[in-house]
Amino acid sequence: MVNSFQVSHRNACFIVTLFVIIVVCVGLMAGLIGKDDCSGCSSSGNDLTSTLPPLTTTTPSWEDEPFRNPFLPDFLSPVHYDLWMHPDFYGEGNTFEGKETVEIAVTKETKYLMLHIKLMDITKTEVRGHDGQLLDLTRTFEYPDNQYWVVELANPIDPGTSVFLCLEFTGSLTEGIVGYYKSTYEHAETGRVGWMSTTKFQPSDARKAYPCFDEPRFKSTFNISQRHWRNYTALSNMPEYHHEDDENGWRETYYEKTVRMSSYLVAFIVFDFEHKDNIIEPAGIPHRMWAAPDRINQTSYGLEVTKAAAEALEKEFNMTFHLPKLDQVAVPDYPSGATEHWGLITYRESRLLYDPDQVGDYDKQRVATIIAHELVHNYFGNVITCYWWDEIWLNEGYARLYEAFAVDVFDPEFHLQTQFVVNTMQTVMATDAGGSSRPVVVVITNPDEANSAFDSITYSKGASMLRMIEGFVGVDRFRLANQRFLRENEFGSVKSQDLWDAIQKEVGDEMNVTAIMTPWVMQMGLPVINLVLEDNNVIRATQKRFMNDPDADLSEPESPYGYRWDVLLAYETKNGDSDRQWMHAAQESVEFSVAIGNNNWVKFNPNEFEPLDRSNILDDALNIARAGQLDYEVPLNITQYLVNEDEFAPWATVYNNLMYISNTLYWSSVYGPWRRYVEQLSRNRMSKLGVRDEGSHLEKLNRDDIMLISCLHGNEECLVNSSSLFTRWVQDESDSVPTNLRAAVYAFGMQEAGGDDEFDVLWHRYDIGTSGQEKNNILYALAQSTKMWHIQRLLDYSQDPEMIRDQDFFTLIGNIGANPLAKTLLWDWTRANYDALIARFGNDNRSFQWMVPGMVDGYTTQFELQQVEDFYEQYPDAGPGARSREESLDSIRNNIKWRERSEHVIAQWLEKNA
Ligand SMILES: [Zn+2]
Missing domain, CATH: 2.60.40.1910 (Immunoglobulin-like)
Known part of the structure; x- marks a missing residue:
């Protein structure tokens, strides 16, 4: 049997599945010849520069005018960069200047050189031959369609030789928090304001910092140097080998030559952070973790995880770490979780720092996981890199899979x-x-x-x-x-x-x-x-x-x-x-x-399956029913066993699936009986776990899920305990809530007992907080208020980056979006302020373009669908959000159909069974 x-x-x-898009096959130049400074390129300025000049043909031909091809040509490849950067981010400063010499191997006769730039001014362009001779230029120009800087030479370059392209450039450090940018922070105790210049390039923003062959397949070596105030620290991918000070307080810091790597993995930072150290064995690689001075004591956990994960991965992949040092930096403004810049990994503070007094086990796990994720990229991403972004899964799929492996070894x-x-x-x-x-x-x-x-x-x-x-x-x-x-x-x-x-x-x-x-x-x-x-x-x-x-x-x-x-x-x-x-x-x-x-499904006997199989069966049954291919009776009958379910995995699965039904039925008359049913399912488990902080890691995560399910569906025990813990903590900060309960207690406490005074107290604690995760919990709780004037206050605050940092703006919007009562307010506010939001974040900002789709994809009526369609029509430029807009429309249409198909079935089932 x-x-x-x-x-x-x-x-x-x-x-x-898979297909390979570009047929071009490139032989990457393996040369490591370096040219050690920019001194070979000097003399005249670039009076040849113009805006896009008249073209020689009316029919574009990539053969004759290779800059029209959105992909850089194969016959040019960067061998080595000498790159000098000078950021002016101190006080009111917000610009940078740079110089570079790129050695370019040429494999086909051509009179064009081109590479990527974005939002920068090129102030000088020169080209020298392999013999050092200055070459005559016909013109230089920006080709904005492909974000190229193009140099046309008077005479073709011979194939099989190298040329040296020398450029000088300037740009802004305040064009959003990607590329090369300035970040500001305030010392929690002293109130001192500090600044830093930092980078975040993946996938296509290295070109905002320095002109480069900004496609991942182009690998080359780099000699980087930075000019900065002498009392600041300047870091890059490689260790410093030398610095020179002048009498005015400036320092030039030079770094060792890198290994061959892609342009987006380059990084350079100047700041006055502090660091803690460790050593990664067996090669004895020095490892430093950097944070703003008032947060430096939150680095201990990350240091331990990094060492363990790096050592485990080196063993698993049977390959050495390759770089002679590792720095990790917690950046106060960061657009994503982290980026794997080689040897200088940058993180959002809440993804690298861990304060055991402030942070629960789930966030601790996220810190460990994201640290490990970036370390996997040291191999899958940095040592080997996807040829083009169409196969980025080769970087990110491996990182997602092995982050779990590396953390499992550690804990x-x-x-x-x-x-x-x-x-x-x-x-x-x-x-x-x-x-x-x-x-x-x-x-x-x-x-x-x-x-x-x-x-x-x-x-x-x-x-x-x-x-x-x-x-x-x-x-x-x-x-x-x-x-x-x-x-x-x-x-x-x-x-x-x-x-x-x-x-x-x-x-x-x-x-x-x-x-x-x-x-x-x-x-x-x-x-x-x-x-x-x-x-x-x-x-x-x-x-x-x-x-x-x-x-x-x-x-x-x-x-x-x-x-x-x-x-x-x-x-x-x-x-x-x-x-x-x-x-x-x-x-x-x-x-x-x-x-x-x-x-068959109906005969499901939970006792005969492992927890993970129970979880998969629930997931399959609920999803197949959601898709209309299985009568809802079947999975709903299965869910009845949950009153006796004590394991993490089935509950985590059910949390996602039942929440879909709850959210979609929230404004329907069936919601009352449905809410009571879900509350009954979770009641046993809620009583067993209680509102206390104990048990294994998975038990703690399970308690988090169960509290969310129970409180959301009206479980008295959960709500009363949450609001009493909340109220005590609001009245006396030292009466703190156990870290693992905070997410739920703050949110449901605010919902149940949050008046204007509570709002003020929470906002103040958010404002002065130094733990990113604790601030996230508080911000989430504020957004769950049932009082719409509280939500409006948050939306007002969100307009001021000093109150809600750019990096936290989208988190706040997502938090408000999770509050069903605030749905209409948020949607109206977004539409009323959309032009201002475009001006603030730019249409090419990924998070911005994902904001509206994420806000509306749970909508469930024809009327709402029409509003969303009208909105997308009014703002047709979706930038990187084009597909997520399609997905959101699909999702709304499916929700509408789902309600037509399933709402009455669920209602009837509840009448019979609940
Ligand atoms: Zn990644």
């Missing part, structure tokens, strides 16, 4: 592999079932598209596919394949095919890796496997594409792979029988001969 079907284990689950109590299934794999499967999903590998031709590729398909589906491969080739062979992949492409750039080749070499002719994996990365979506028990103890498996919308055309958009996949199916019985076999894309169905009873 089969009692335990491995429904979505790493073998049998979820795979996904197995986190159980990150379990959390991976629930938080990464299950959530992205739901996303990928939408009609506006995308293939993992997708055409990208400009920086907006490159920006939009940093989404859950890249990270979570990418990582899930790698985990699936590990499942079918085995842990050991996967490890060897990864090591081979790194070794054979060291300091180079890679495409998915290079990975398939590396795996193929490990598995021999046992399977065709390219054939299996190509449809997974090249087409969007995922299959649902249907198992039918036939009379003669045979289970027949068939596949079809799984989509959230039951009316969707399963063949749209057209895919050369016909939305079929190679899937490895496996089973295991209670008495130890097991088998696995491939269902290939071309096969109609496959058969398993298994003695099995009448096994």
Whole structure:
């Protein structure tokens, strides 16, 4: 008898496709010849500079005018940069100047040189031949369509030689918090204001700091130097080897030559932070962690994690760390979580710093995870780099997968592999079932598209596919394949095919890796496997594409792979029988001969499954019902067992799935009975866990989920305890709430007991707080107020970057968006202020362009849909948000259909069962 079907284990689950967009194949120049300073380029200014000149042909030809091609040509490649930067960020200063000499290898006769620039002025351009001779220029100009600086020479350059392009340039440090920018902070105790200049380049903003070949495939070495006030620290990717001081208080700091790397991995910072040190073994690499002086005592945990993770990864990948030092910096203004600049990793403060008195275990885990994530990039991202952003999953999929591995080595109590299934794999499967999903590998031709590729398909589906491969080739062979992949492409750039080749070499002719994996990365979506028990103890498996919308055309958009996949199916019985076999894309169905009873959803017996399998069964059943392919009765019947569920994973799954139903029904008359049902389900677990801070890591995370479910659905015990802890803490800050309860207690306390006085107290604590995570908890709580004048105050504050930092603005908007009562206020405010927001953040800002889609994707009525469509029409420039707008419209349409289809079914079920 089969009692335990491995429904979505790493073998049998979820795979996904691939195509290679650009056919260009480039031989990267491997030369390491350096030219050590800019002194060879001096003399005249660039009087040749003009705006875009008249073109010589009316029909653009990339052959004759290669600057019209949005991709840099293959016949030019940077070999080495000498780069000197001088940021003026002190006090009111907000500009920078720079000089560089780029050695460029030329492999085809050409009279054009071009490289990327953005929002900067080039004040001088010269070119010297390999013999040092100054070359005559016909003209120089900016070609804004492709963000190029173009140099046209009077005479063609001979192929097989190098030239030296010398540029001087200036720019602003206040064009948003990406690229090269100024960050300001205030010392919590002394009130002293400090400034720093820092960088965040990935994917396409290195060109805002220095002219460069800003595509990841171009790797070269760098000699970097910076001019700065002598009493400030200046860091870059490599260790300092020398500095010179002048009599006016200025210092020039010079760094050792880098290894070969992509332009976006360069970093330079000047600041007056403090640091704590550690050593990474076995090579004894010095490691420093930097923070603003009043936060330096929050670095101890990060130092420990970094050491352990770096050492574990070095062993796992069988490759040394490569760089002679590692610096990590907590930057007060940071647009994302962190960036893997090689040897100088930059983080948002709340992602690197950890204060045990202020921060709960979930945020602690996030600090560990993101530290590990950036360290994985040292290999997947830095040593080998995606050839172009269309295959960024090769960087981010590996980082997402191995962050869990590295943290597990450091602290197995986190159980990150379990959390991976629930938080990464299950959530992205739901996303990928939408009609506006995308293939993992997708055409990208400009920086907006490159920006939009940093989404859950890249990270979570990418990582899930790698985990699936590990499942079918085995842990050991996967490890060897990864090591081979790194070794054979060291300091180079890679495409998915290079990975398939590396795996193929490990598995021999046992399977065709390219054939299996190509449809997974090249087409969007995922299959649902249907198992039918036939009379003669045979289970027949068939596949079809799984989509959230039951009316969707399963063949749209057209895919050369016909939305079929190679899937490895496996089973295991209670008495130890097991088998696995491939269902290939071309096969109609496959058969398993298994003695099995009448096994179907309705017969689900939770006691016969492991927690992770229970979680997967719940996820599958609820998602398939949500997509209209299974009667809601089935998963709702299954959920009844939850009154006795004590494990983390099923609750975490249910949290996501039940919250979809709760949010979508919130404004419906069914919400009352539904709310009571969910409250009943979680009541047992809530009583067992209590509102106290104890238990294992997963228990603590589970308590967080259960408190959110219980309080949101009106559990008295949860609400009363939360508001009493909240009120005591508001009245006396030393009567603090246990760190792991804070997120829920602050939010529900504010909701239940938050008047104007409480608002003022919380705002003050937010304003002076030094722990990023504690500030996040407070900001979230403020946004959950039921008093709309509180929400309006927050929206007013958000207009002033000194009250709500730019980096926290979108967090605040998301927090308000999570408060269902504030929905209309937020939407009206956004529409009324949208022009001002464009002016503040710019249309090319990823977070800004994701703001409205994230705000509206839970809307559930035709009327709301119309409003959103009108809004998108009024503001057609979606920049990097184009696809997320489509996704949000899809999501609203699906919600509308879902209500039409499911609301009455759920109502009837509740009447009968609840
Ligand atoms: Zn990453």
